[in-house]
Amino acid sequence: MSDSEFSNPQNNEMKYSPKDALTDSLLKHVAANRRGENSDEFLSQIEEAINAGEAQTVPIPIRKAKAAPRSWKTIVRATAIAAVIALGALFWLVSYHLESTKPVPVSIVASSVASHESELQAPDLQTMKKPSVSPEAVITANSFSDFSLADSTLGDSANPKINIDGNTTTFDTVIRRELPLETGKSNSASDSDADYAIVGHGGYSTKGTAVMGAGGDIQVDATGSAGKITVTAGGEVDFLDSSLATVEAKPVGVKRRHLDSRYVQVGHGGVEASPLTSGHRSGAVRVDGELNESITLSGGYHVPAGPQQEGESEMLVTGLSRSRDTFSRNVESNSTRYSELIDNEWKSPRDEPLSTFSSDVDTASWTNLRGMIRSGLTIGQIPRDAVRIEEMINYFDWGYSKPDGEHPFRFATETASCPWNADHQLLRVGVQGAELPKSERPDANLVFLLDVSGSMNQPSKLALVKKSIMVLAEELREGDCVSMVVYAGAEGLAMPATSGRDTMAIAKALSRLNAGGSTNGGAGIKLAYRMAQENFIKDGINRVILCTDGDFNVGITGNESLVNLVERRARDGVFLSVLGYGNDNLNDSMLEEITNKGNGNYFFVDSLQEARKVFLRDLMGTLVAIAKDVKIQIEFNPAKVDSYRLIGYANRRLAAEDFENDKVDAGEVGSGHSVTALYEIVPAGNGRKDGKGLRYQKSPEPPLELIESGELALLKLRYKKPDSDVSTPMTEPVVPVHQNWDKASEDFQFASAVSLFGLILRDHESARDASLDQVVKLAESGKGNDPHGYRAEFIDLVKVLKAAGE
Amino acid sequence: MDTSPEIIKLQTKRQQFSCLMREHHRELLVFAGAIVRNRDAAKDIVQEAFVSAWRKFERFDEERDFAAWMRGIVRNKCKDWFRKMNRVPLADTDFVELEIDMDTWQNGSDPGSDLFERVDGCLRKLPGKFREAVQQFYFEDQTGDEAASDLNISPANFRKRLERARGLLHDCLSGKMESQSPTPTVESHV
Numbered sequence: 001m002s003d004s005e006f007s008n009p010q011n012n013e014m015k016y017s018p019k020d021a022l023t024d025s026l027l028k029h030v031a032a033n034r035r036g037e038n039s040d041e042f043l044s045q046i047e048e049a050i051n052a053g054e055a056q057t058v059p060i061p062i063r064k065a066k067a068a069p070r071s072w073k074t075i076v077r078a079t080a081i082a083a084v085i086a087l088g089a090l091f092w093l094v095s096y097h098l099e100s101t102k103p104v105p106v107s108i109v110a111s112s113v114a115s116h117e118s119e120l121q122a123p124d125l126q127t128m129k130k131p132s133v134s135p136e137a138v139i140t141a142n143s144f145s146d147f148s149l150a151d152s153t154l155g156d157s158a159n160p161k162i163n164i165d166g167n168t169t170t171f172d173t174v175i176r177r178e179l180p181l182e183t184g185k186s187n188s189a190s191d192s193d194a195d196y197a198i199v200g201h202g203g204y205s206t207k208g209t210a211v212m213g214a215g216g217d218i219q220v221d222a223t224g225s226a227g228k229i230t231v232t233a234g235g236e237v238d239f240l241d242s243s244l245a246t247v248e249a250k251p252v253g254v255k256r257r258h259l260d261s262r263y264v265q266v267g268h269g270g271v272e273a274s275p276l277t278s279g280h281r282s283g284a285v286r287v288d289g290e291l292n293e294s295i296t297l298s299g300g301y302h303v304p305a306g307p308q309q310e311g312e313s314e315m316l317v318t319g320l321s322r323s324r325d326t327f328s329r330n331v332e333s334n335s336t337r338y339s340e341l342i343d344n345e346w347k348s349p350r351d352e353p354l355s356t357f358s359s360d361v362d363t364a365s366w367t368n369l370r371g372m373i374r375s376g377l378t379i380g381q382i383p384r385d386a387v388r389i390e391e392m393i394n395y396f397d398w399g400y401s402k403p404d405g406e407h408p409f410r411f412a413t414e415t416a417s418c419p420w421n422a423d424h425q426l427l428r429v430g431v432q433g434a435e436l437p438k439s440e441r442p443d444a445n446l447v448f449l450l451d452v453s454g455s456m457n458q459p460s461k462l463a464l465v466k467k468s469i470m471v472l473a474e475e476l477r478e479g480d481c482v483s484m485v486v487y488a489g490a491e492g493l494a495m496p497a498t499s500g501r502d503t504m505a506i507a508k509a510l511s512r513l514n515a516g517g518s519t520n521g522g523a524g525i526k527l528a529y530r531m532a533q534e535n536f537i538k539d540g541i542n543r544v545i546l547c548t549d550g551d552f553n554v555g556i557t558g559n560e561s562l563v564n565l566v567e568r569r570a571r572d573g574v575f576l577s578v579l580g581y582g583n584d585n586l587n588d589s590m591l592e593e594i595t596n597k598g599n600g601n602y603f604f605v606d607s608l609q610e611a612r613k614v615f616l617r618d619l620m621g622t623l624v625a626i627a628k629d630v631k632i633q634i635e636f637n638p639a640k641v642d643s644y645r646l647i648g649y650a651n652r653r654l655a656a657e658d659f660e661n662d663k664v665d666a667g668e669v670g671s672g673h674s675v676t677a678l679y680e681i682v683p684a685g686n687g688r689k690d691g692k693g694l695r696y697q698k699s700p701e702p703p704l705e706l707i708e709s710g711e712l713a714l715l716k717l718r719y720k721k722p723d724s725d726v727s728t729p730m731t732e733p734v735v736p737v738h739q740n741w742d743k744a745s746e747d748f749q750f751a752s753a754v755s756l757f758g759l760i761l762r763d764h765e766s767a768r769d770a771s772l773d774q775v776v777k778l779a780e781s782g783k784g785n786d787p788h789g790y791r792a793e794f795i796d797l798v799k800v801l802k803a804a805g806e
Numbered sequence: 807m808d809t810s811p812e813i814i815k816l817q818t819k820r821q822q823f824s825c826l827m828r829e830h831h832r833e834l835l836v837f838a839g840a841i842v843r844n845r846d847a848a849k850d851i852v853q854e855a856f857v858s859a860w861r862k863f864e865r866f867d868e869e870r871d872f873a874a875w876m877r878g879i880v881r882n883k884c885k886d887w888f889r890k891m892n893r894v895p896l897a898d899t900d901f902v903e904l905e906i907d908m909d910t911w912q913n914g915s916d917p918g919s920d921l922f923e924r925v926d927g928c929l930r931k932l933p934g935k936f937r938e939a940v941q942q943f944y945f946e947d948q949t950g951d952e953a954a955s956d957l958n959i960s961p962a963n964f965r966k967r968l969e970r971a972r973g974l975l976h977d978c979l980s981g982k983m984e985s986q987s988p989t990p991t992v993e994s995h996v
Binding site: 017018019020021022023024025026027028029030031032033034039042043045046047049050 | 823824827828831832835836837838839840841843845848849852853854856857860896900903904907908911921922925940944945947969972973975976979
């Protein structure tokens with residue numbers, strides 16, 4: 001049959017009468033059905049399109065709660081699939097143990113990798129698209145054979161019976177199923193939607209059952225020789241997320257065990273993956289060189305710290321999803337990436353009188369460091385580039401006076417001797433932003449962009465995200481508008497625009513969230529920006545808040561275009577905040593870059609306490625940007641300053657000429673925020689630090705004509721009002737006070753303690769002779785009344801780090 | 807599991823919609839196929855139509871004829887499709903005729919019966935050579951030319967025969983066949 005009889009693509013005139021065309025179409029349909037074209041397939045495509053459309057194109061009622069219909073099955077499915085993988089893993093383990101030809105009875109009860117809170121609560125990932133190829137996890141072992149994918153067409157009966165090779169398997173609910181393993185027989189078990197299935201062909205002498213029950217517990221009870229089990233999902237969830245991948249370790253002379261990669265905790269030593277080409281699902285991992293920390297794997301396999309002996313810790317990774325990228329995510333368990341930071345150097349005011357930097361109110365670095373210290377890392381193990389001193393300093397509250405003049409900023413400067421070098425001085429430059437009373441806060445249009453990929457499935461991640469959002473939700477008002485977009489395998493709308501007052505709707509939407517799938521941040525961010533645009537509040541706060549644990553460059557090709565997108569949207573008035581959860585997988589440099597470009601900010605959230613701080617203090621403060629493109633420039637007086645060095649701000653330096661260039665972006669400052677920078681200064685007449693005490697050059701170089709002034713420096717600040725493109729300048733001279741650091745304010749002392757700590761962590765030459773004891777001493781002296789206990793915590797952590805090194 | 811009444815209501819609504827989809831998708835495919843003359847395009851259109859319909863489903867009055875409602879949506883999607891493909895759409899009168907025909911098939915002679923179950927019966931009622939033509943062209947995947955040469959008739963003659971077969975089938979499905987002479991006379995040996 002060909003269409004040519006009736007249709008002529010060049011000419012759409014109806015050659016035949018409507019009734020002829022209708023009958024033709026009918027016959028073609030009947031013919032297609034006879035050829036086996038499946039209505040079910042077509043219908044399920046439509047169902048998916050509806051579900052996806054539900055998420056993406058449903059007209060959004062602005063600021064009105066609307067619950068979207070959802071299928072809760074998907075979640076159950078995702079959960080069950082995860083559990084199925086675990087079953088596969090266990091089964092493999094069993095089979096491995098049973099590798100020898102003589103049957104050994106084994107009984108294992110284990111808790112599924114998928115057990116997590118609210119797992120059966122529901123629905124949300126229904127917008128995930130069906131993968132073009134059914135995802136499958138193949139668990140292989142030496143001598144199991146013959147496992148194949150199930151033909152998952154079991155219909156939708158509530159109590160499906162499967163008959164394969166004469167064996168009938170019945171299982172009663174979606175969650176609970178039983179897989180008999182029998183010699184020479186192939187059995188499969190599937191959920192009632194046939195969205196996933198486990199298939200087992202019995203090994204040569206395998207006998208037993210594998211049961212997966214509610215709650216994800218798996219019990220495998222089997223005897224027999226080794227083999228292979230296949231898990232397949234015909235449904236919508238790409239369950240082969242890295243966090244569910246399985247890792248086998250095969251130490252020489254030790255039995256091979258089956259392990260879950262999520263339990264692989266590798267230190268900062270080298271963990272190397274052998275080449276793994278795209279599309280492969282397994283590969284070898286070699287632990288090379290020296291491990292700073294021991295690796296503990298759930299199967300009890302332990303790689304001790306220290307130098308690795310060849311072959312001792314070869315690992316095989318199976319069940320991975322597609323790419324090498326995922327693989328490295330998987331294996332380098334501490335794969336957080338940091339951009340290299342290059343510290344500011346000593347500068348002479350004669351050569352470079354101007355020091356320019358962008359305001360920076362992020363605090364992510366300290367939170368991240370805090371986590372590292374708590375986890376027991378020693379100084380040498382903390383990556384230098386994870387230490388951003390300005391972020392450490394800006395984590396803390398400083399008691400600067402609030403601005404009262406025409407500008408929304410007020411300078412707070414202080415000078416004293418440098419605690420770690422008595423010949424030097426320390427200049428603290430504080431800039432305090434005005435605080436808008438809460439009631440004056442404009443309405444907020446917040447779009448939460450939530451990473452629900454499988455790796456978020458940890459108490460410190462998605463669960464904490466939910467709690468954090470609830471903390472914020474309680475602060476929202478009638479006029480505020482909140483939406484949620486999730487992304488994993490695909491993006492979807494988890495909650496359409498909802499009034500900030502509707503805390504219940506928010507809580508409900510949150511309870512439906514569950515982690516599963518791989519990360520596709522790019523598509524999600526587009527949807528999030530669209531939501532933000534659709535609900536745009538003029539003169540309000542319009543912000544996308546991304547909560548993620550990491551990798552964010554899938555979907556939009558490369559960092560570049562994602563950064564462009566964020567930058568473009570910021571110009572339209574929608575800003576981005578990034579909240580980093582967990583610290584095992586963060587693409588730190590990427591997140592930092594996109595928030596810098598998006599006039600945004602970036603925080604780490606590692607505890608509910610931190611969530612409270614970030615969401616209520618920082619975020620709600622940040623939400624109201626009192627100014628944007630805030631640039632700070634300091635002109636040093638060569639008569640007073642021989643050389644200076646800006647501590648921190650390593651990647652926030654601006655060229656001096658950018659200060660007055662309104663086209664150059666800089667950071668934004670939120671209501672009540674302050675920005676603090678410290679300069680280490682070599683006073684004039686104290687010997688040059690910039691290496692210019694040269695033999696062949698006349699010293700001093702051509703004498704400068706200086707204006708008589710007792711001032712140390714001139715502070716200059718430029719800011720733009722949030723809705724303006726023109727910047728306003730303000731200046732203030734710094735008159736030095738010569739005092740010893742222990743006479744300086746507590747704030748000053750504490751800030752210098754934080755700086756010194758940062759310098760030590762960065763192994764900075766300035767701090768070569770300094771010790772952690774000195775940090776503690778300084779900090780204790782500057783602790784002040786510390787209402788939130790942040791400073792006490794700092795002191796504790798410095799002590800912890802000190803103890804770790806001993 | 808979320809068991810709030812509104813969720814349950816939505817889930818019920820969704821299930822109801824799925825049932826309606828299952829019930830009506832074939833007729834709509836046929837309908838769209840008759841308009842755009844391309845089965846794949848028809849599938850896309852029907853899919854889009856259902857997606858749109860679901861969004862409006864809340865407002866759909868259950869007393870109304872779902873099939874007729876859907877045909878209206880499909881019609882509009884078809885018009886979009888013509889526009890997108892940069893092709894001249896059908897005349898409005900053709901649309902109307904198609905809709906009436908489709909409605910007659912579904913509700914005319916034997917309301918509530920399955921159109922597709924009636925097709926076989928009607929095909930059996932076709933005179934032999936028409937049935938054969940339908941068989942060859944539609945079900946055995948022969949081209950018009952192949953079938954014509956098999957039958958030792960001209961392609962034009964074969965096309966005519968097919969057209970006549972379709973006309974008879976159309977009438978039968980509309981409940982009119984019995985009253986007509988099943989004997990065709992048009993094509994003999996052109």
